Amino acid sequence: MTRWKRERDMSDETASSTQTASIRDDRQAALAAAMVLIAREGWRETSLKAVADQAGLPLDRFYRLFPSRLHLLAALDRHADELVLAQPVPDPTDPPHDRLFDVLMRRIDVLEPFRPGLRxxxxxxxxxxxxxxxxxxxxxxxxxxxxxxxxxxxxxxxxLQRRGLATVWLATLRVWLDDESPDKSATMAALDRNLKRARELWNSLPLAFRSSIGSKHAAG
Known part of the structure; x- marks a missing residue:
């Protein structure tokens, strides 16, 4: 490989990395702006242009990131996913219940700055x-x-796992939105309770059905 080719490849990689970082920064700015405006003005009163202006983004760039209001909301899920996945994984020797509890509480933590808007x-x-x-x-x-x-x-x-965990997550989210305790004790209690209920529901299914799809790790 020639020196010119190596330098060109390095330049392309740097440009791609810079572009990715720029998109991520713009997305985070837009999400923060959206939640501030929604908390202050309400969902129906908050326009996409107002969010773009609050985030300091040209409208055409904002459109490429969020073609619709639903895209903006879906991006919040992805943002939370990325922040959780960037953290160290739970100890694999811990019980499944504890690992799921840890991961979902991390997700609650990364959504904390957006709670007023979500509420x-x-x-x-x-x-x-x-x-x-x-x-x-x-x-x-x-x-x-x-x-x-x-x-x-x-x-x-x-x-089944994904749908079951979604039910656990939504039920816990409702508690968290109104949980004013400094240590999120009500949220933690709700998550623990919801995970145990999911496990009990799984165990209540006929053994033949569970065996037919595999019971390992099911429902945490």
Missing amino acids: VLARNGVAILAAPALAPGLYRSMGWMLEAAGLGRGGVAGA
């Missing part, structure tokens, strides 16, 4: 994370949370 969305009747259009993204997020806990799998068992 307004919930109180305005905007079921953002349970909306049918956002369900595939939610299941994908829960799949990655299972992977982070060392419990991911495919097939029917994996699909």
Whole structure:
């Protein structure tokens, strides 16, 4: 490989890395701006142009990142996923329940700066994370949370895991939105309770059914 070729490849890699970082920074700025405006003005009163202006982004660039309001909300899920997945994985020797608890509490922590806006969305009747259009993204997020806990799998068992964990997550999220305790004790209690209920529900299924799809790690 010639020196010119090496330098060109290095330049291309640097440009690509810079572009990726710029997109990530713009996305984070837009999400922060959106949650501030939603908390202050409400969901229906917050326009995409207002979010772009608040984030300091040209409207055409904002459009490329978020073609619709649902894209903006879906990006919040992805943002939370990335921050959780960047952290060290739980100890694989810990029980599945504890690993899932750890991962989902980390997800709660990274969403904390956005809680005022999320609370307004919930109180305005905007079921953002349970909306049918956002369900595939939610299941994908829960799949990655299972992977982070060392419990991911495919097939029917994996699909049931993701849907079950989504139910656990949404139920816990509702408690967290109104949890004013400094240590999130109400949220932690709800998550612990919801994970145990999911496990009990799995164990209540006929053994033949569980065996047919594999019971290893199911429901945490």
